[in-house]
Amino acid sequence: MKHLYIVVGLLCGNSVFAQMMAPIDQKATKETKALFENLFRLSDKHTLFGHQHATEYGHGWSGDDNRSDVKSVVGSHPAVIGVDFSGLSGRPDAYIKTTKERLVKLITDTYNRGGVTTVAWHFSNPVSAGDFYWKDSVSLPAVKYIIPGGEAHAKYLKILDGIADVAKNIKGKNGELIPVIFRPYHEFDGDWFWWGKSHCTPDEFKALWKSTVSYLRDSAGVHNFIYAFSPDNTFTTEQQYLERYPGNEWVDMVGMDNYGDMGRYDKYNVDFAIRKLRVVSTFALKNAKLAAFTETGLESLPNPNWWNDVLLKVMKSKGIRMSYVLVWRNDSSSPTHFYAPYPGHPNIADFKKFYNDPYTLFEKDLMNIYK
Secondary structure (H helix, E strand, O other): OOOEEOOOOOOOOOHHHHHHOOOOOOOOOHHHHHHHHHHHHHOOOOEEEEEEOOOOEEOOEEOOOOOOHHHHHHOOOEOEEEEEOHHHOOOOHHHHHHHHHHHHHHHHHHHHHOOEEEEEOOOOOOOOOOOOEOOOOOOOOOHHHHOOOOOOHHHHHHHHHHHHHHHOOOEOOOOOEOOEEEEOOOOOOOOOEOOOHHHOOHHHHHHHHHHHHHHHHHHOOOOOEEEEEOOOOOOOOHHHHOOOOOOHHHOOEEEEEOOOOEOHHHOEOHHHHHHHHHHHHHHHHHOOOEEEEEEEOOOOOOOOOHHHHHHHHHHOOOOOOOOEEEEOOOOOOOOOOOOOOOOOOOOHHHHHHHHHOOOEEEHHHEEOOOO
16 A cells, blocks of 8 residues: 655755745635645645545445445545535525535545545526526526625525535534635536526626635635636637636636546547646646646546546646546446446456556545645
């Protein structure tokens, strides 16, 4: 089993730059600052492997304690576990209460094991019927309604209060607040979500982002979030990437979601994926931000060598420095909707090779990442 002990001292060659690295929240907890700095240091020679909903459910199971398909295959949970705030609004109060309790337990368990949590937000449309997807003739362009000055802004702040409530109740055994990577409004450069590019202007999106961070950090007193900005893969240049970027004072981590270049529908554009991640990585280094490959994967894993010939090849390419890479979930009931191998899957040999590569870090490899 490989172990990595995080050294508190500054890494040679990155010492001056590392001193510049800090969360945008000046009141961030010491554990949040430590996670931020250590993610940057580790990304010099490693990347953390992540899996969405890894410990909540997997291929053919749900709700088992301390279980993940990844752990069943290689003996360790992923280093990064993805959860979702989707159940914190648009549902009955009893459902929201149960969701909060479940999220608190999931995040606390991951922290106590030494792992890292990243939070997506598939946010149900707060001003019209339907869920987070845009539905023509049903959905309203909610962004303009919930930003400051919009008629649903007060309603939005109450929803953010629910998020703040979770943030303030995730605590370690010594009462310390647990840091998480919060990744709202992802894939905003597509049209499939109600916050997508066709449903709000760049200025409206920036106002949404700024007001969200400002309220959580400055009004609700949340000081254990690392804020991640992650479009989909529609950009090719830094200028395109930054079209809806709210500014350095509002973002801790920059990322990209990319399935389309990584084998979806049997289409591989690995060179494009590398080029786009270089845009993200270069911008991050210039602006003292973390960078991550925030979502990717190959559904059903039909390529027996995908982990090493595709994903690891991309991650190890020159000019790319990512804190983590996260693949999507393993559905509990679907026979085909999964992105990580489970016991008996023919992809396991390739995944074990990926696991054993010194570049990749899993939960067992992390030591003192919050110190």
